[in-house]
Amino acid sequence: METIVIILPLIAGGVTLIAVVGLSLIARWYALHNVTSETTVPAIARGTIDPWAFTDQQRGLIALLPKSLRRTFTVAGFATPNAQVKFVAIHALILVIAVTCCSWLAMSFNSSSTAIFLAGCMGAVIGWWIPFSWLEWRVTKRRxxxxxxxxxxxxxxxxxxxxxxxxxxxxxxxxxxxxxxxxxxxxxxxxxxxxxxxxxxxxxxxxxxxxxxxxxxxxxxxxxxxxxxxxxxxxxxxxxxxxxxxxxxxxxxxxxxxxxxSVKLMIPLVVLMLPATILLILGPMVLMMLDVFKRTTAD
Structure with a gap:
């Protein structure tokens, strides 16, 4: 019971923070979605090209992301701010689910507060890593x-x-x-x-x-x-x-x-097949020698 009292405020605070950020991004997406076509046309008509440029109506939380991350979004096929906002919102949702599930699993085994906290941190790492690994896979696949x-x-x-x-x-x-x-x-x-x-x-x-x-x-x-x-x-x-x-x-x-x-195949051949081959060749000889030593000792 004491463990639950300690860990629940931490989980509730993290969930509340991420939920607020996610709802803000979703609200921002609706605002961007309802912008008229005249304001969403990028600076192409003026002869300037910036794939990561944002208009005044599109500046919000998504514009605070690093430019390198927005470039990764663009290379992955999420060129519009709406798609980037969706990805960030889904990322936040996966992070919340991963932290909650890992903390709940640790609590179900009556673990200590430290173990539950470490489980929550592990869930945060997993929830952070999964979307970005999928994003890198999509970048490679699309390219x-x-x-x-x-x-x-x-x-x-x-x-x-x-x-x-x-x-x-x-x-x-x-x-x-x-x-x-x-x-x-x-x-x-x-x-x-x-x-x-x-x-x-x-x-x-x-x-x-x-x-x-x-x-x-x-x-x-x-x-x-x-x-x-x-x-x-x-x-x-x-x-x-x-x-x-x-x-x-x-x-x-x-x-x-x-x-x-052909060069890369040498690594599994040396690591896996060479020990098995040595064991297959030298194994019977070692057993025979041990048997001879036992007989000599008995005599």
Whole structure:
């Protein structure tokens, strides 16, 4: 009973604090959700690109987060402040659940107050780590998905340009085509198309896409489009050359990983199979020698 009296105020205080923060973020999300479209249009129309910029209406608790964390949100696909607020609110909820469950489990075993406090701290660590580990997994998964589908996008873009389409029309057509195959790259293509519609140059928009996704192929495509516009070279042919170079680089990366895999396999072979092999070879010999020593001692 004394343990419960000690630990319950700590749990109640932590839950209350996190609940207040979560409710504030949810309220902020509703405020952002109801903002008119004129105020939610970013600074793209003015020619400035900042993937992590916030308008005056969007400044709140989410704007107090570190810029590196907001960049991670953006690379993971949570580019809008609404999505970032949702993630922070869910993170707070998971943290509360983890702390409560670990503390309750410790209390159910009639543990001391110190053990219950340590269990609550362990739950806080688990509740803090799970969402961020999932976020890192999503960043890696989204980056790999966009990088693997990028040559396919270039092939479709080249075919559309050879068919007589203009670059904006071909870009929009390819984005619609890739929606069923890869929503990540289709989402980025729609965002780039929106920026170009506001008057941003292709090179600047693709550079911003590199910052949002961490995929350097967008930067290469932006440089190529700027060169074709400056020197008047054939866009379709240049895209084909870029696509072939990207596929060649991808093959080189796969070959490098294949060579590294053989080296990495040496670790489990040495750690697991070598002791078993030594035991299998030397085990019978050791048993025979022990048997001989026992007989000699008996004699």
């Amino acid at each position: 790999i998905e966009i990088g693997s589908e990028f040559p396919v996008m270039l092939d479709l873009l080249q075919i559309s340009l050879q068919g007589g389409m203009s670059l904006p029309t071909a870009w929009e057509t390819v984005a619609k085509t890739l929606e069923s195959a890869s929503d990540a790259i289709a989402q980025e293509m729609r965002w780039i198309n929106l920026e170009v519609g506001f008057g941003v140059r292709w090179g600047e928009s693709l550079m911003a896409a590199t910052e949002r996704t961490g995929v350097t192929q967008f930067r290469s495509l932006g440089s190529l489009l700027e060169q074709t516009e400056r020197f008047g070279t054939g866009m379709s042919l240049m895209i084909q050359v870029l696509c072939e170079s990207m596929r060649y680089e991808e093959i080189q990366v796969l070959e490098e990983r294949a060579h590294q895999a």
